[in-house]
Amino acid sequence: MTSFNAPKFTKTAKELIYSVSNAFRILGRKYHALKVEVWGNCVYVWAKGQVSRFVSKKAFTQKFVDFRKAGAVGLDVVKVPFETGEYMVKSASKDGSYLVQCLTDKLTCTCQDYQTQAAAMNKACCKHCYATLNYLGFDSLSAYIAS
Missing domain, CATH: 3.10.450 (Nuclear Transport Factor 2; Chain: A,)
Structure with a gap:
């Protein structure tokens, strides 16, 4: 990570x-x-x-x-064993992965883009979150929250 x-x-x-x-x-x-x-x-x-x-x-x-969303295409997503709602998403540009957590009303990520968005807008969805949403079968964060 x-x-x-x-x-x-x-x-x-x-x-x-x-x-x-x-x-x-x-x-x-x-x-x-x-x-x-x-x-x-x-x-x-x-x-x-x-x-x-x-x-x-x-x-x-x-x-x-x-x-x-375009940056999410092709990113590898792996479910973290024995953890509910946690996924590792491999970085496209460097070695390492980011942890994405699926909560009831949002997704969180350990990447810098997510942290910057969250600090500026009190909500965020980076390419790693979009890759996880795609992996779970959702096309948007709002579709995930509504499920």
Whole structure:
């Protein structure tokens, strides 16, 4: 199991979801010096002389989720023997695994992405949680909670 190291700084939900990297995913390519500003019910994305666009907050949130769901594809999930609701999910990028615990109203994970999301938004679902949900036959966290 990979040990958890506390983040060096805490991001806000706004910084996580309405990020430049998420804007790159929405636009489908990287731009030099892309800027992202949250305006009311939408997000203004621009790069000097290249792109200027308003994008809905819903699109940013969906892309945030889709990115993690895509990262879950192909991850190995193994049920922890003799433990109810505990699964080990192998890391895709390095040696080691993360522990995912299935509780009645949420899943928890020992990875940094989960810890950052939980600190910023009081809820979280990383790619390891999505891999576990897939393993259990659920397509979303809300479907798992409703079961």
